[in-house]
Amino acid sequence: MRGLTGAGPERARGSSQAVIAVGAALAAIALFVAACGTGGTGTRDEGPAHASAVAGAVASPTPSPSHTYRRVDAVSLIKQDPEVSTTVKRGLKPCSGDDYPVDVTYGDLTHGSVNDVLVNVMTCGDYVGVGTYVYRDVGGSYKNVFKAEDSPVVAEIDGTELTVTKQVYDSDDAVSNPSRETVIKYGWKAGRFTELNSHDTYYSQAGGDAAAAPDN
Structure with a gap:
């Protein structure tokens, strides 16, 4: 540009140095202000920022407890549990080889430091649920804190809640045609x-649509 080159090399050099010095000073001030505003730590050390922190609120310095995943031998857990009925234990046999009809799910149901264990026990072939159990870590060993053995029954972890589904039969119902699902x-x-809510779905014995009852 003609306006700058006409000033001569010494004057241009002096102007550039002044601009650089001012820019560096402003950058240092900005970094100092940002450090004071965040307490000097930047992102939280204990994990991802919560919604309150993102919105600008002051987050609690106490980290939430971390949940530890510890894999278990579900078959041994069931067979050694005095809370499990003799009928379920007797029927718990491998379907083929070492393949037992059990489903195991880990998750936070009881808000402990170690993930809880949900075990569904089924029959071979048709995989009808015969029992569902929740185990909680207590002092390094697992304790049975929930069971349901009114077959057919199955459970799943929904967030931090336990959802149990039961097929209900009237006295004259065929095995393939329950009266309702709870x-x-x-x-x-x-x-x-503690039970939070429940609802029933009634099945038409004539093969029509099911009718859902309102939540309790």
Whole structure:
């Protein structure tokens, strides 16, 4: 540009140095202000920022407890559990080789430091649920804190809640045609599972559509 080159090399060099010095000073001030605003730590050391921190609120310095995953031998857990009925234990045999009809799910149901274990026990072939159990870590060993053995029954972890589904038969119902399905949701409160809500779905014996009953 003609306006700058006409000033001569010494004057241009002096102007550039002044601009650089001012820019460096402003950058240092900006970094100092940012460090004061964040407490000097930047992102939280204990994990991802919560929604309150993102919105600008002051987050609690106490980290939330981390949940530890510890894999278990579900078959041994069931067979050694005195809370499991003799009928379920007797029927728990491998379908082929070492393949036992059990489903195992790990998750946070009781808000402990170690993930809880949900075990569904089924029959071979048709995989009908005969029992569902939740185990909680207590002092390094697992304790049975929930069971349902009114077959057919199956459970799943829904967030931090336990959802149990049961097929209900009337006295004259065929095995393939239950009268209704009951779904019960449980939450962990005061050291035990408490029923939160439930609903029933009634099946038409004539093959029509099922009718859902309102939640309790």
